[in-house]
Amino acid sequence: xxxxxxxxxxxxxxxxxxxxxxxxxxxxxxxxxxxxxxxxxxxxxxxxxxxxxxxxxxxxxxxxxxxxxxxxxxxxxxxxxxxxxxxxxxxxxxxxxxxxxxxxxxxxxxxxxxxxxxxxxxxxxxxxxxxxxxxxxxxxxxxxxxxxxxxxxxxxxxxxxxxxxxxxxxxxxxxxxxxxxxxxxxxxxxxxxxxxxxxxxxxxxxxxxxxxxxxxxxxxxxxxxxxxxxxxxxxxxxxxxxxxxxxxxxxxxxxxx
Numbered sequence: 001x002x003x004x005x006x007x008x009x010x011x012x013x014x015x016x017x018x019x020x021x022x023x024x025x026x027x028x029x030x031x032x033x034x035x036x037x038x039x040x041x042x043x044x045x046x047x048x049x050x051x052x053x054x055x056x057x058x059x060x061x062x063x064x065x066x067x068x069x070x071x072x073x074x075x076x077x078x079x080x081x082x083x084x085x086x087x088x089x090x091x092x093x094x095x096x097x098x099x100x101x102x103x104x105x106x107x108x109x110x111x112x113x114x115x116x117x118x119x120x121x122x123x124x125x126x127x128x129x130x131x132x133x134x135x136x137x138x139x140x141x142x143x144x145x146x147x148x149x150x151x152x153x154x155x156x157x158x159x160x161x162x163x164x165x166x167x168x169x170x171x172x173x174x175x176x177x178x179x180x181x182x183x184x185x186x187x188x189x190x191x192x193x194x195x196x197x198x199x200x201x202x203x204x205x206x207x208x209x210x211x212x213x214x215x216x217x218x219x220x221x222x223x224x225x226x227x228x229x230x231x232x233x234x235x236x237x238x239x240x241x242x243x244x245x246x247x248x249x250x251x252x253x254x255x256x257x
Contacts, residue, residue: 071236082215086214095109096112096192127160187211188209188211
């Protein structure tokens, strides 16, 4: 059956006037900024990739940094103490031993002894203490070689105390501390090479002496920058070893003290 004529005419007139048929209105979703997004993009990653160091790597880096700071700080203190003269009036000038050959001091020991004699002549102490044992087969101890040298160079025998003990710096200073307690004195100037000064002073104080250092300024140990750098590194390692173990890194007396 065909549509009534009136209906068809109305439709034609409406089309001519530009009237469109109603369409379904699409509503876009508008996100409310006050509400969290409850519909995350399913294609987005569920977690962020890890960046930076792991805890193990951080531990390693932290340990290395700490070790570098300790090493650098100790090296600086060795260098700094080597440059300071603690000269003052004390009960004794203590000369740390070094190698000797048939009663004659090695060049290193002779430099220490000359410096100690100069301090005595200045009136900084009434006595010089020579210290150090000997190796197997030696006729003289380091202390005895030092005493002989001082007497030949004008120091009265009555002003010299010979402590013929000690196979290393720590053992020698413990022996000196025991002799000081026995003789009733306590303060001392420790004479050794510049780079040895901080370790020697630390050991002397730990042994019970009230000690300062008066480093030598001559001898083989201070002749070249290469030698100085080598001794600074050596003494840095030896001092760190002592602080960790309270033991000496030396196994026997050598020309290095």
